[in-house]
Amino acid sequence: MVAPGEVAPSGAGALPSDEHQAFRLMRFQLRDYLRSRRFLLMTALTLAIGVILTVVVAHYRGGLVSSPAAFYGSFWGGGVVVLIVFAGIIYGGDAIAGEFQHKTGYFLMGLPLKRGTIYQGKLLAAYLASVTAVVLYLAILLLNGIYYFGMNAFPWQLGASLLLALVYLAALLGTTFLFSSLFKTSAYAILVVAVLFLFGFGIAQDLVESLVKIEPWFLLSYASPVIGNIFANPYPTTSTSFGVTNYVASVPEAVLIMVIYFVVTTVVGYLLFSREQFT
Amino acid sequence: MSGPSLATSGLGKNFGAFVAVQGLDLKIEGAKCVGFLGPNGAGKTTTLKMLTDMIFPSRGEAFINGLSVRQDRKRALSHAGVLIESPEIYPSLSPTEALEMVAELRGVPRGEQPRRIRTALEEVKMSEWAHQKVGRFSKGMKQRIQIASTLVHDPEVLILDEPSTGLDPRGMAEVRAIVREQRKHGRLIFMSSHILSEVTEVCDEVALIDRGKLLFYDTLTNVTARFNGGNAQVDAVFARPLDPSVVNQAIPHLPGVKAVELLDPKRVRLAVPPGPEDQAQILEGLVALKLGLVSFKESAGALEDVYMQQISRGD
Numbered sequence: 001m002v003a004p005g006e007v008a009p010s011g012a013g014a015l016p017s018d019e020h021q022a023f024r025l026m027r028f029q030l031r032d033y034l035r036s037r038r039f040l041l042m043t044a045l046t047l048a049i050g051v052i053l054t055v056v057v058a059h060y061r062g063g064l065v066s067s068p069a070a071f072y073g074s075f076w077g078g079g080v081v082v083l084i085v086f087a088g089i090i091y092g093g094d095a096i097a098g099e100f101q102h103k104t105g106y107f108l109m110g111l112p113l114k115r116g117t118i119y120q121g122k123l124l125a126a127y128l129a130s131v132t133a134v135v136l137y138l139a140i141l142l143l144n145g146i147y148y149f150g151m152n153a154f155p156w157q158l159g160a161s162l163l164l165a166l167v168y169l170a171a172l173l174g175t176t177f178l179f180s181s182l183f184k185t186s187a188y189a190i191l192v193v194a195v196l197f198l199f200g201f202g203i204a205q206d207l208v209e210s211l212v213k214i215e216p217w218f219l220l221s222y223a224s225p226v227i228g229n230i231f232a233n234p235y236p237t238t239s240t241s242f243g244v245t246n247y248v249a250s251v252p253e254a255v256l257i258m259v260i261y262f263v264v265t266t267v268v269g270y271l272l273f274s275r276e277q278f279t
Numbered sequence: 280m281s282g283p284s285l286a287t288s289g290l291g292k293n294f295g296a297f298v299a300v301q302g303l304d305l306k307i308e309g310a311k312c313v314g315f316l317g318p319n320g321a322g323k324t325t326t327l328k329m330l331t332d333m334i335f336p337s338r339g340e341a342f343i344n345g346l347s348v349r350q351d352r353k354r355a356l357s358h359a360g361v362l363i364e365s366p367e368i369y370p371s372l373s374p375t376e377a378l379e380m381v382a383e384l385r386g387v388p389r390g391e392q393p394r395r396i397r398t399a400l401e402e403v404k405m406s407e408w409a410h411q412k413v414g415r416f417s418k419g420m421k422q423r424i425q426i427a428s429t430l431v432h433d434p435e436v437l438i439l440d441e442p443s444t445g446l447d448p449r450g451m452a453e454v455r456a457i458v459r460e461q462r463k464h465g466r467l468i469f470m471s472s473h474i475l476s477e478v479t480e481v482c483d484e485v486a487l488i489d490r491g492k493l494l495f496y497d498t499l500t501n502v503t504a505r506f507n508g509g510n511a512q513v514d515a516v517f518a519r520p521l522d523p524s525v526v527n528q529a530i531p532h533l534p535g536v537k538a539v540e541l542l543d544p545k546r547v548r549l550a551v552p553p554g555p556e557d558q559a560q561i562l563e564g565l566v567a568l569k570l571g572l573v574s575f576k577e578s579a580g581a582l583e584d585v586y587m588q589q590i591s592r593g594d
Contacts, residue, residue, distance in 0.1 A: 015357045015386045028372065028380040035371035103367040107425070109333050110361030111384050112353045278333035278364075279294075 018117050025113070025121030026128070033129040038090050045086050046133045049079050050140035057144065068145065068153040069231045076141050076161060077228015083137055084169045084224075085197045087130035092176030093193040094186035095122050096273055101186045106278055115274045119177070123266070126173055134165060157231045164227045164254070171220055171261040172197070178269035181276070215247045220261050222247070226254035283358070283435035283467035284308040285330065289339035291491075292325050299325045300491040303339070307469060307484075312462050313496075314478030315471040317488040318590055323471040324364065326488065327440050330469075331361050343436055357385065360429025363440040365422060370414025374405055374424045377413060378431050385432040399427040402457055418445040426457060437461055439470040443477060455481050475586060476579040485582070487589055494589050500553040503581040506588060510537050510550040512581030513558065518571030520544035525570060533564035548578055 016024065033039055053075050057064050065071050096119070099105030108118055145154065176193045183189040201221035208216040216222045226249055229236055239246045249257065290303040300322040307313050317323045328334040330341045332352040341348045346355035368377045378396040387395055400406045403423035408416070413424060422445050429437055442458070443451040451474075458481045461468055472478050478485060479499065486496040495502060500511045521544060530539050530547065535557045538550035551561055565572050 015353065016384070018353075021384055024380070024383045028369070028376070028383075031376070032369040032371045103364065104369060106333070106364050106366030107368055107428075110331060110356070110359075110363060110366070110429075111381065112356040113384060114353055277335060278328060 021113055022117045022120040026124040029122055029125035030128050042090050042133050046136045050137055053079050054144055065148050068149045069155045072158050073228050073231025080165050081224050081227055083133055084172055087133050088172040088176045089194045091126040091129045092173045093190035095126050096180040097183040097189035098186045100184035109278055119270045119273050123177055130169055161227050161230050167258045168224055171258040174262040174265035178265040181269045181272040209246050223249050223254040223257035282309045284344055285469055286342040290336050290341055291338035293337045298491050303493050310465040312468040312482040314482035314485045316485055321488045322491040324440055327363050359436040359438055360434035361438045362425050362429050368413045372413055373410045375409045381428045382431050387432050395431050399431045403427045419450050437466055437468040441471055475583045479577055479579040479582050489590055504553040506585040511553040512578040513549045513551050514578045515547050516574040517545045518573050529568055533561055535561050
């Protein structure tokens with residue numbers, strides 16, 4: 001029996017729908033990620049960031065543990081953004097480029113899959129692999145929070161911030177996949193993505209704000225501080241670093257920037273991948 | 280359309296100014312094995328990649344079972360098992376998991392998967408490695424798993440790019456046996472190869488490409504006959520050295536034998552009519568001579584002669 005949306009080939013059962021194939025590909029890709037050295041590296045980085053922040057908070061305490069919102073705002077907001085950037089580089093940097101360089105793409109391309117299905121399955125797998133790091137970091141955070149404030153002191157902003165972090169992760173992975181689609185060599189793709197997210201966006205934002213003096217709404221890095229800012233009451237409208245007053249994206253602005261980044265980069269990345277030839 | 284088929288219509292590919300494949304018109308139908316021959320850089324792999332939508336044609340179209348690969352890649356490739364460019368499987372997966380992935384993506388019913396995976400691994404003699412990580416395998420072992428992955432969904436068409444590449448002599452013999460077996464299952468096998476003896480042994484038909492142009496596509500017998508004055512060439516091997524009188528008189532006088540060439544004391548090459556009936560009659564005649572005939576088969580050397588003749592003509 002062929003279910004709606006499925007195609008009946010000869011010789012096998014019904015060919016799964018595109019969505020089912022993307023889900024199935026994601027499962028195997030995720031399994032590969034979770035068994036890989038990059039998963040160990042990501043877990044080690046997550047633990048390192050968690051341990052460092054645990055030690056810093058335990059040592060300095062003071063304002064950091066003055067209230068649950070202050071604690072979660074600094075501990076979560078400060079750490080998870082860095083963590084997501086690392087996850088994007090590690091899981092997304094060579095996700096597409098690696099298919100060419102390591103020749104695994106030749107295996108996938110022989111299967112009855114649309115290119116969009118491959119892109120979708122890999123993006124989902126990278127997203128879920130990155131979420132494991134976010135969840136691990138959240139667990140470290142909650143253990144610290146429970147230690148300082150007990151079981152009943154979780155600010156409402158924590159849930160909202162977690163959702164914002166997940167949207168930011170999607171936007172960041174969409175962007176890393178776009179750059180990964182530009183290259184056929186893993187090292188180039190990872191290098192470009194790493195430079196872009198660790199330095200490029202930050203430098204561009206500083207230049208735009210200090211020299212051009214306009215709101216850098218077109219940069220993803222402008223949106224990410226919302227993950228920590230949401231804990232502040234009242235929500236900040238500007239921030240100051242090294243004596244320079246900077247713009248701060250409001251929650252709706254930040255969400256819009258992230259969603260637009262995700263949609264645009266995913267569409268462009270897919271279009272690039274769909275035109276790539278396995279020469 | 281009945282039975283499996285592969286077709287190309289005016290298929291061409293340019294890489295910048297370089298014309299890799301030009302005007303390729305090929306129509307292959309039915310359960311058979313077709314050897315796709317040509318020197319390095321002739322356009323074999325480019326053609327196979329266009330047949331599987333890995334690269335896009337500059338002109339023309341490719342079809343699997345009548346379905347355009349470019350317009351409907353998913354349905355077209357659902358009929359085919361594909362092995363091109365010795366690809367890699369995700370290294371952390373075991374052969375069983377890799378084949379499970381292929382089976383899942385191809386829609387092999389869950390209940391049938393364990394049996395099909397087991398059978399495919401048995402066919403490529405990899406059962407004892409079924410649960411080891413692919414990343415630790417040698418190139419030859421990976422190649423076997425790749426071949427198994429082309430069989431797991433019981434395809435009608437097999438597109439194989441030099442399937443015995445990287446295998447040791449035993450592995451190559453096993454690949455030949457697998458290909459022969461697949462032909463018996465009613466599959467169409469389109470296989471590129473550099474090894475002419477391999478093609479002679481397993482293929483029914485050959486297509487020769489050089490500098491992106493198809494030089495010919497015909498049955499093995501017709502090809503050797505066409506370029507050898509209308510005769511096919513058959514090698515006969517005997518258990519005992521042949522007496523010169525047998526070579527010069529008895530064998531040439533068998534009905535249908537056009538010429539005899541002594542290759543070594545126990546081996547002769549016969550020019551014979553291409554028809555199977557004539558060849559059967561000659562075989563019976565040789566048996567009747569009681570010379571200890573041990574083998575009588577299409578000459579690999581004949582294909583090599585044709586190949587060299589055709590390729591050097593283009594130089």
